[in-house]
Amino acid sequence: MSAHILLVDDEPGLREAVQAYLEDSGFLVRVASNAREAWQLLEQITPDLVITDVMMPQVSGFEFLKQMRTDDRFVSLPVVFLTAKGMTSDRIAGYQAGCDGYLSKPFDPDELVAIVENLLIRRNVQANSNAANAAEITDLAGQLAEIKALLKQKPSIVTTPAPIKIEFTPREQSVLELVVEGLMNKEIAKRLGTTIRNVEKYVSRLFSKTGTGSRTELVRYALQHGLVT
Structure with missing residues (x-):
């Protein structure tokens, strides 16, 4: 046109x-x-x-x-x-x-x-670019909503499989705990004093180590296997 x-x-x-x-x-x-x-x-x-x-x-x-x-x-x-x-x-x-x-x-x-x-x-x-960012934000908002729902079910979730051992670096563990809290990458970066790009890298590593493909799956996995306190 x-x-x-x-x-x-x-x-x-x-x-x-x-x-x-x-x-x-x-x-x-x-x-x-x-x-x-x-x-x-x-x-x-x-x-x-x-x-x-x-x-x-x-x-x-x-x-x-x-x-x-x-x-x-x-x-x-x-x-x-x-x-x-x-x-x-x-x-x-x-x-x-x-x-x-x-x-x-x-x-x-x-x-x-x-x-x-x-x-x-x-x-x-x-x-x-704005359309892509809006779609990403919408998707992330949906994931965060699911994470909050999972957190409400936390007592029943963590009683299923026994904890497993996955080797995380201290920074990966910190990022994982903040993801489970429902924080977005920007908020995690601010909390840890790092860049959003670094947070994205840590989240990607967490996906790889846990075999998950989204923040919701990662939170569910972490809660089910006792990866966070």
Whole structure:
């Protein structure tokens, strides 16, 4: 599916030329001649990226961007500034306002397309990463809920098989006990004064040594075989 771009510029000639070039490059483009009109379009359909002129009457590009960044719907929306100003101070002001790219007029349209494509790729990578993290958190939350349920059954669980002997390092034993307490990796890392990555390594070793594949299985195994007190 083609990316959707909102183009905002008060110069009709430039607006039409940029729109045509972007559409020829495979993008879907909606246009606005000022920030107020652009805001109305934003509230109808959220684009994948915004390209806006800085020097516009009534509401400038800076003000338009600040308005977007104070709205949760558009706080992470990629924004590219187009402006006749080329001073370093203006570029700094643009980045400080929260823009993601900056092109001074006149500009090479191929450079604009390159910037747009790069920003969209970065946005997709971030979105996929966030989705993966959300799925991982949801899965971990489910495991923690099962662990808490197991802990409530602890007296009956630990009376089954006799304790077995597995050689754990002191740090592995500490991590195991905290996992059984229902702590997440971030909390374990903070408690032990180490990194989350190290905790992940210790948990992986615990899985390997106990023949388990999840935190829930690990807790059940530890309780059943008396691996924690």
